[in-house]
Amino acid sequence: MSDTNHDHHDHDLEAKKALRPKIERDTNYWLSLEHYEQDPEFMKLAEQEFMSSPLREGDAEDGVARRDFLKLMGASLAMASAGCIRRPVQKIVPYNKQPEEVVLGVPNYYSSVHFDGSEAMALLVKTREGRPIKIEGHGDHSLNCGVSIKGQSSILNLYDPERLRGPRKNLFNEKRTNKDTIGTSWDAMDGEVSKQLQKGQAVVLTGAVTGPANQAVIRDFCQAFNARHVVFEPLSHEEIRQGQKASYGDDSIPFYRFDKAKMIVSVDADFLGAWLMPMTFSKQFSEGRKEPETMSRLVVFDSNYSLTGANADIRVRIKPSQQLDVVLGLLHEIVVKKGRSSYAGNGSVKSVIESGAGAAARLGIEPALLTQIAEDLWDKRGQSLVVAGGLPTLTSKATELQIAVNLLNSVLENDGKTVEGRGGNPGLKGSWADLLTLIKDMKEGKVKTLIMHNVNPGYVLSSEHGFSEAVRKVEMVVSTADRVDETAGEAHYIIPDNHALESWGDAEPVAGVVMIQQPTIRPMYETRAFQTALMNWARLAEVGPARLRNSETFYDYVRTVWREEVAPKYGRGMGFEAFWSEALQKGFVGTPNSAGARSFRADSFSSIKPGKASDFTELVLYPTVTMGDGSATNASWLHEIPDPVTKITWDNYASVSIGFAKKHNLKANDVIEITVGDKKIDLPVNVQPGLHDEVLTVAIGYGRTHAGKIANGVGRNLYPFLSFVNGQAIAAGAKVEIKKTGRKESLANPQGHHSMEGRQIVVEATLKEYQKKKDANIHRHHAWSLWSGHQYNGHKWGMAIDLNSCTGCNACVVSCQSENNIPVVGKKYVLQGREMHWLRIDRYYVGTPENAETVFQPMLCQHCDNAPCETVCPVLATVHTDDGLNAMVYNRCVGTRYCSNNCPYKVRRFNWFNYTKDIEKPLNMALNPEVTVRTRGVMEKCTFCVQRIKAGVNQAKQENRPLKDGEIKTACQTACPSGGIVFGDMNDPNSEVSKMFKKERAYLLLEEWNAAPAVRYLTKIRNNGKDARHEKAHGEGEHA
Amino acid sequence: MMPLKTSVRATLGLAFLCLAFGVSLTGCKWQPGFGYNKGHSPEQPIPFDHKLHVSTNGIQCQYCHNQVERSKHSNVPALSTCMNCHMQVKTDSPHIQKLAEAYSKGESIPWVRVHMLPDHVTFNHSAHIRRGVNCQTCHGQVETMQKVYQNADLSMGWCINCHRQPENNAPLNCTTCHH
Known part of the structure; x- marks a missing residue:
């Protein structure tokens, strides 16, 4: 190309550029430090739609390199031309006897409970043909309306291929150092254990136990065998109980009422x-x-x-x-x-x-x-x-x-x-001190039988506590773990407990509210409820209270306890059967207890000895929203969900402040060795805005060694960094020293991907600004269009997202993943920008990097009326529907990716590979049969849960009535714990979503581009007492 | 400039492959009926005779396919439904004995599917029944079939043909069938 041509070309381009609408750049908000500093490498990446192409060298390692791709294409061509004849034979295997409640293709919902050791959540479990496919929030429940990420992911634990399929016996050598398990029978195990229990000195070591029947069965069992019950949770909330005891004389957890509080610290x-x-x-x-x-x-x-x-x-x-x-x-x-x-x-x-x-x-x-x-x-x-x-x-x-x-x-x-006071979950009695005492007793030979349920001391205790030596001194050890985990390997018998979705039980999330845990599937394998084992052993030994020995199953036992203890308290004079079915249907009974003011014991406070702040860098351990205590982490969704704040996936890391990083000359991804006392560990660095300069924070819950293929070896185990003073766990404040190793380890952080080039995306206002002008900081635009616009004569679907309600917890992201069969791609591909989440939560920092504040914004397909993606698709694979959806037709898509390139919101995802083919059975049972499983080479994106829209519309037609507002709920909406997402018909002026749209706070993303999205956001209001959100007047004059 | 050129070449190459692939597919299109399963009539584990049950004995379709009004699927009946009659009727037939044996053992009969749609297509029976579409419109004269065969080609064009008729007032969105 000659120079003159080149100039001419440039001139042309400039002229064209001048015609484009002005982009409003909002430099107040930034995604990462690289973004803030306008790091050239970052900006280059942000400009590209795809961070990588399938032609990258590294892909060859996975065997999906370009050459293989061509080979496969060749094969399918050959098949296509010779084929066109018969499809594979499919079988239809009808029921033997038609279950009354099952209509093929129509889901049934059951209320149940998920208890993660701290919170007991009410669930609605969606089942199809008798198998659970999705866990949703219980909208009518008085306590929670959404479900946590862990709660939703428990469905993957149910279908985990690595679950034990029956009881196992460990063939120990003399010193019990080996782990060679063989299958055994329940009867043989029951006989042995029951005999052993009669020798006395038995201990039942469990995680927190909630619910009247769940607690009663352990109480009855301990009475039968004169056994001791020890409760242990790694996240024990022991400090709250001790504080309550000292201040008010009662060591139970209070129920906090954030809804009644106007000022929260x-x-x-x-x-x-x-x-x-x-x-x-x-x-x-x-x-x-x-x-x-x-x-x-x-x-x-x-x-x-x-x-x-x-x-x-x-x-x-x-x-x-x-x-x-x-x-x-x-x-x-x-x-x-x-x-x-x-x-x-x-x-x-x-x-x-x-x-x-x-x-x-x-x-x-x-x-x-x-x-x-x-x-x-x-x-x-x-x-x-x-x-x-x-x-x-x-x-x-x-x-x-x-x-x-x-x-x-x-x-x-x-x-x-x-x-x-005393209003919290009465079952949260876990204690580190009790566990350490138990280990001491075991070492001294004071324990003859140890039954472990829902605990994993082998993972959370460092070797110096001598758990494995102690456990080898116990004559018989029984574990109910669902896999040979870090602890179960030490047990004589591993008797896998049912998954929570397979068993009966109950829960008491706060004092005064009780719920029934209802099974939603028959046990998939030869597993048995832990409680049934306790009952069997008592029956064989002919000891214990009658209800323990005489109940045939744990279901009978639960009903007995509910008849004897729960119904008189909560039944309001109803007959038991009516009460029971009401509790099953509603999912809960009762209301939280209220106690009234207690008198504070002033002497507990007078004895406090305030100390001075340290002058060294302090270690802070914390549980993450996704991993929690690390107990049920063999679920891929958990790992691929970005941390809400750091946005890093598939790892834990040492977060340090910008000042700290400067002082020690650290950059993100540098591996450092941290030393606390005599313990050392290598961790990659995350430079985190908004941290104190003298802290180093690391998440626990990672670094499992015996959890399964997914969780093993992800991150590092930081539990050994807990220290103990008089049985009290110390997780924060210890002096930490660092040393650079010179190595680097990439952290997979997708937040830099899908950048929207700094246009005005999030709108925030302070309360004062809002009080003056309700649409403060929103820049309204009038745009003209070449298009005549679509006609929407029936429904027109729309969504309102209240940024003031959104807490950024990511529950909606998992819900979307579960509903829409979204594949997990793994760390390697997240690093290449190939994560598949249809819905993501963008986290923007605002303010100075040292003390940055945060805004969250759920980002999904905006279902634009004038959708830029639709006009560029060469094969009409993405088109508009007459109810306002931007439809994606997988079978038409040929994978040009033009749509993604042209999408200003960066919400389209491309299937680089055939991710779903690697789904191991029976995990495929967690797939939603209503949604197509996409294959390689296909673009996909949020559909507004079109399958739910269709189901709702059909249902209404079937019943010959108009559709009710709020009847159709998208998957993200059902999971949202704070009700921040509202979905409905924009053509109905009385619908909830129309009302939200009319609020002054509502705004459209990139209104100036006139894509006319069907999603509107409501301004986030910050009640910080300041006059203006941004001290410098950004915005108006900043058009670039 | 280099990477751009490579990607252009790659795109061209890919486009060629797509074209070749497309041609091979449309090849089927030029041969009407070929490529779809029209006329497909597989052997069944028990030679169930619709003509005998429906025409001769006057059993309603919905006696067996009882969920068709409530569900997207028209269910193949549970064995218990068959046994309602066959406890008494024709108990000497070896086929019925096979059925009875499976029933008493708590097993099932693995029928071979006749009407198959690809995974990316959904079809809702109840919605069509509600609008008064007869079973025969799609499935043909099942009441005369001794052995069931696929009557229509169940191609997209065939579906759209009906949906396009103004009197049917049927939706034509892609998402009606594909999601």
Whole structure:
């Protein structure tokens, strides 16, 4: 090409560019540090639609290289030309006897329960032809309306190919160092164990046990064999119970009411993410913030960048050793400085509070801010709430922190109002101290039989505790694990428990509310409920209460307990059968207990010895939203869901602040060796905006060795970094030292992918801005169109997403994945930008990198009226329907990917490979039969759950009635714990979605491009007391 | 510039392959009926005679296919439905004995599927029945079939033909059948 030509070409291009609509660049919001710094490499990647092509060299390692691709194509050509004849023979195998409740192709829903050791969630389980295919939230439940990621992924645990299929016996050598298991029979095992139990000194070691019948069966069993029950959970909430005991004399967990609170202060309690009962709290929290006029304020003091911190109106970064100082500082403002509450006259209390003077300076914040927070708390007394807890608060001062928080709540008259004493789940009795005592007893030979259920001490305890030596001193060990995991390998008998979806049970999520866990499928293998084993052993030994011995199955036992204990309390005089079926149908009975204010024991506070903040870098361990304690992680969805804040998948890592990284010359993906005491581990680095400069945070729950093919070897196990002082676990505040190793390890972070080039995407306003102008910060546009527009005579589907409700928890993403058979691609392909999630949650940082705040935005196909993808498809594989959907026709798609290139929202996903062919049986049973399983070379994207729309419309026609608003719910909507997603008919002016669209806060993405999306977002409102969201006036003049 | 050229070449190559693939497919199109399963009539494990049951004995379609009004599928009846009559009727026939044996053992009969749609197509029986479409419109005169065969070619063109008739007022969206 000659130079003149080139110039001419450039000139042309410039002229064309000038004709394009102006792009409004919004530089306030950024996706990652590279994005913020406009790193050239990042910007280059962001410009490309596809980060990689299928012609990359590395693909050859997987055997799907280009040459193989051609070979396969050749084969299919040959088949095509010789074929055209017969399709494979399919069999129709009808039922022997038609079950009354099954209509082929029509789903049945059952209410049930998922208990993850901390929160018992109500579920609706969707079954087809007797097999569960999807777990959804129970919309009518009083506590939670959504389901957590872990709850939804439990369906993969049910169909996990690596589950044990029957009882196994370990053929131990003399020293019991081997793990050679063989199959055995239930009867043989029952006889042996029952005989052994009669020797006495038996211990039942379980995870937290919830529900009246679940607890009764263990109680009855312990009575029968004079056995001891030890409860252990890695995330035990022990610190809350100890604080409650010291302050109020009762060691049970309170029920926190975030819905009643107008002013919330959290000190490292990640109540929206991974602390106590996040799904319930998310619902409560969003209820308190639905209407901006009356919304609550959330202040978070965060040593990790938690999900709760990301949702805070005001977030202050701290280090663990400052937690107590925060609470004392607030107490100082209220009790000492202002002399408020009855404690102002209490000398011994005041003398401890004195040390909170000048806390603001020590925290590095404006003194006025701390004063303001204290003022707000006092103004809203009785309607405010202070919480602290979780792993990041497990310092050596964990109990003191709890006591100080209790005092603060009592000062603010919150106790009995937003803190319901003794109102929490009464089953959360897990304790590290009890486990350590048990190990000591085992070493001393005081335990003859050990029955383990729902615990994995072999994984969570480091070798120095000597669990494996201790367990070898026990005459007989029985484990109910569903696989030979880190602990079960030490057992004589591994008697796999049923999956929760296969067994009866019950739960008590908060005191006063009970639920029935209903099975939704017959046990798939020769497994047996743990409780049935207890009952069998008692029957064989002829000991124990009659109901334990005489109930034939655990179902009978549950009913007996419910008849004897539950119905009289909750039955309102109903007959038992009516009560039972009501409980089954509704999923729960009862209402949360309310206790009234308790008197705070001032002497518990007077004995607190406040310490000084450390001068070293502190370790913070935390559980993630997806992995939790790491117990059920052999589910691929869990690993591929990005962490809500860091957005990293398939790994755990050391997060450090920008300042820390600069000081130690660290870059993202550098591998460092961290040392805490005598323990060392190598971890890749994530440079995290908004962290304190003297913390290093790492997630627990990774690094399993015996969990299964998916979870084994993903990340590192950080449990050994817990230390213990007098049986109390220390998870935060330990001194950590780092050393660079010079190696690098790539972290798979998809958040840089699918960038929308910095256009105005998220709209935020402060409450003050909103009060002045309800559509503050929204830039409205009038655009003209070449198109005459579509006619929508029937329905016109639309979706409203309230950014003010969205907490960014990712539950919708998993729900979408489960509903729409979305494949998991693995770390390697996430690194190449090939993740397949149709719905993603974009996390934007805003503000200075050092102290960045966060906004979440669910991003999915916008179903545009003037869809840019539709006009470029050469084969009409993506077209518009008469009810406003942007349809994707897989069988027409030839994979040009033009649509994806032309989509301004970056929501289309391409099947680079035939991902689903690798699904191992019986995992294929979790696929949704209503949705096509896509093959290689096909583009796909959100369909607005068209299969659900069709089912709903058909159902209404079938019943000869108009469709009701809210009858059709998309998958993401059913999982949302905070009700932030509303779907419905835009042509119906009275529908919920139409009402949402009319709100002043509603805006369209990239309105100036006039794609006319069917999705509208509602501005996020930040109740931070500031006049304007952005100090510099961005926006208006910033058109680039 | 190099990478661009490679990708152009790759695209061209791919386009050629697609063309060849497309031609081979449309090849089937030029031979009417060939490529679809029209007339398909596989051997069944028990030679069930629709003519005998429907025409001779006057049993309604929905007596056996009882979920067709409620479900997208027209169910093949459970063995228990067969046994309602065959407990008494024709118990000496070896075929009925085979059926009775399977029933008493709690087993089933693996019927061979006659009407097959690809995985990316959904069809809803109940919606069609509701609009008064007769079984025979698609399935042919089943009541005269001693051995069931596929009556229509069940191609997309064949479906669309009906959906296009204005009097049917049927949806023509792609998502009606493909999702």
